[in-house]
Amino acid sequence: MRFPQTIEHRGHKAKIYGRRPGYDYYRVAFRAGGKRVLRSYPDYQSAKAEAEKAVRDLWQGSQAGALSRVETTEAVEVRRLLSEFNRETGRSVSIIESVSAFTMAARKLGKIPLADCVDRYLATFGRIILISLHEAVEGFIAKEKLDTIAPVGKRPELSPKHHYNKSIQLRRFAGSFPNTDLVSLKKEHVEEFIHGLDSFSAKSRNHHRAALSQFFQWCAEDMDYLPKEHDLAKGLGKRESADDSAITKYTPSEFAALLRTSEGSMRVLIAIGGLAGIRTAELLRLDWSDVWRVAGHIDVTAINAKGRKRRKVEVCEALAKWLQPFRHAKTGKVWAGSELAFHREFVALCNGLKIERKPNGLRHGFASYYFAVHSDEKKTARQCGNSPDMIFQHYNDAATKDEGFAWFGVAPEPAESVAKSSTALPA
Numbered sequence: 001m002r003f004p005q006t007i008e009h010r011g012h013k014a015k016i017y018g019r020r021p022g023y024d025y026y027r028v029a030f031r032a033g034g035k036r037v038l039r040s041y042p043d044y045q046s047a048k049a050e051a052e053k054a055v056r057d058l059w060q061g062s063q064a065g066a067l068s069r070v071e072t073t074e075a076v077e078v079r080r081l082l083s084e085f086n087r088e089t090g091r092s093v094s095i096i097e098s099v100s101a102f103t104m105a106a107r108k109l110g111k112i113p114l115a116d117c118v119d120r121y122l123a124t125f126g127r128i129i130l131i132s133l134h135e136a137v138e139g140f141i142a143k144e145k146l147d148t149i150a151p152v153g154k155r156p157e158l159s160p161k162h163h164y165n166k167s168i169q170l171r172r173f174a175g176s177f178p179n180t181d182l183v184s185l186k187k188e189h190v191e192e193f194i195h196g197l198d199s200f201s202a203k204s205r206n207h208h209r210a211a212l213s214q215f216f217q218w219c220a221e222d223m224d225y226l227p228k229e230h231d232l233a234k235g236l237g238k239r240e241s242a243d244d245s246a247i248t249k250y251t252p253s254e255f256a257a258l259l260r261t262s263e264g265s266m267r268v269l270i271a272i273g274g275l276a277g278i279r280t281a282e283l284l285r286l287d288w289s290d291v292w293r294v295a296g297h298i299d300v301t302a303i304n305a306k307g308r309k310r311r312k313v314e315v316c317e318a319l320a321k322w323l324q325p326f327r328h329a330k331t332g333k334v335w336a337g338s339e340l341a342f343h344r345e346f347v348a349l350c351n352g353l354k355i356e357r358k359p360n361g362l363r364h365g366f367a368s369y370y371f372a373v374h375s376d377e378k379k380t381a382r383q384c385g386n387s388p389d390m391i392f393q394h395y396n397d398a399a400t401k402d403e404g405f406a407w408f409g410v411a412p413e414p415a416e417s418v419a420k421s422s423t424a425l426p427a
Contacts, residue, residue: 007048009055016047030054033063129224133182136225137174140215141167155303159281161339169211182225190235202240209236247394248358249365250274252406257353259322259410265335266345268326270362272298275319275408277366277384279306284339288329296320300385311385321412364395365407371395373404 003018014030025040026047032054041047078095086092105114131139141163148163150156176193177185190212197205216232219225226232250258255274262270269283276298278286285304293299297312305311315323335342350357358364363384371380377388377396384391399407 001044005048007051007055009052010059012055012058014051014054016044016051028054030058032058127224128183128227131182131225133177133180133185134174136182136219136223137170137215139223140218141170143218155285155308161281165207166211166214169208170215173208173212182219185232187231187233187235190232191237194235194237206239209239212236247364247398248361249368249398250355250358250361252369252403252410254353254355255362255365255407256410257355258349260413261353262349266342266349268323268334269342270346271319271322273362274366274410275316275322276313277363277370278313279363279385280342280360281339282306284335284342286334287331288326288334289331291323291334292327292330305385309385311382313383316408318408318411325412364398367391367395368398369404369407372399372401373408 001018004015007014007016012030014028017027017029019026025042026044027038027040028047028051029036029038030051031037037054039050041050075095078098082093082095082098102114105117109117144158144163144166147158148156148160173193176196177189194205194208197208200208213233213236216226216230220228220230255270258270259267259274272278272286272291273280273283278298278300282300282304286298286300290299290301290304294312296315298315300311300313302308302310337345347357367380367384367386370383371377371391374380377392380395381388381391
């Protein structure tokens with residue numbers, strides 16, 4: 001018998017090589033899977049049977065002949081593992097799908113083990129609850145609304161006005177990204193939103209930043225809507241310096257017109273706001289007992305104060321005169337209506353006098369004129385319930401001393417000129 005012998009089946013060939021000195025085996029050679037396969041057999045019949053099988057497999061499109069014995073064993077083990085996976089999960093995955101997915105992930109990860117990345121994912125994104133941005137915002141707003149409800153005799157944790165403003169800011173953000181899942185947001189989206197607020201004041205943009213920061217924190221730490229390692233807050237940027245030009249105040253003549261034209265509780269609040277510098281929100285919480293409890297002072301209790309820290313505000317001579325006709329009022333709210341009713345009535349008063357309404361104009365007026373008279377930011381800060389640095393930054397050189405004397409010289413009618421002396425001014 002002459003070698004090599006060729007075994008052929010429909011265009012596919014395999015060769016059998018005979019034994020030779022020093023090599024007592026028959027060899028079968030053929031090409032499969034793009035490579036030359038060479039295998040050894042102890043006798044001719046085994047070699048011939050393998051060659052015939054190889055060419056038939058090749059004709060049928062099978063590349064199994066290209067596998068080594070080790071590779072064949074591994075393929076069987078892979079099939080077992082995939083069958084086990086199917087039984088445990090109900091998911092059917094082919095060998096090609098599994099290898100393709102692994103190699104794609106391995107290329108992207110480089111030297112990082114895939115299992116480590118899976119563990120990291122499960123510890124972060126794997127526990128995330130999928131929810132739309134709109135739903136998450138509405139959930140946060142509803143949660144915060146509960147904080148606006150106070151037990152009897154106590155102040156709510158969150159002011160209804162603050163909650164209302166925050167709701168507008170968050171809904172504005174959600175409206176900028178409709179039909180968007182929260183987890184799909186990136187810090188670039190947040191940056192885009194903040195940059196889109198260029199028509200707003202720096203103070204307003206800072207308020208949006210604060211609202212979004214609280215929202216992101218709630219989503220990550222309380223609700224598992226975001227991973228704790230999210231970077232959305234980085235898109236908020238740095239807090240901006242407030243624009244000093246936003247601080248506006250009434251003139252002494254405008255203040256006098258407001259006082260002399262108003263009546264009842266409105267007159268009291270205007271007098272206290274302008275001559276004691278108490279914030280509007282604090283004014284609306286005042287009880288008549290707070291006005292009279294401490295002689296020569298208005299008691300801004302912890303429950304009424306913005307920072308929930310009590311302070312006693314001195315009553316100057318002009319304010320004492322404006323309050324005198326109301327000595328009979330001992331208890332009950334100074335302003336019995338709502339905050340909205342107060343603002344509506346105050347706006348109507350300004351419009352009737354053709355005076356431009358200035359946001360926080362009474363408090364800004366008090367701080368500006370008080371600081372002008374006393375040149376003492378610490379003393380002004382104690383009255384206002386602010387820091388000396390903030391007072392100096394915003395109210396230094398905001399008014400002249402003569403304007404200060406005129407402001408604190410506004411007295412009830414019959415109009416009297418109040419002398420420019422310290423007795424007529426806050427101590």
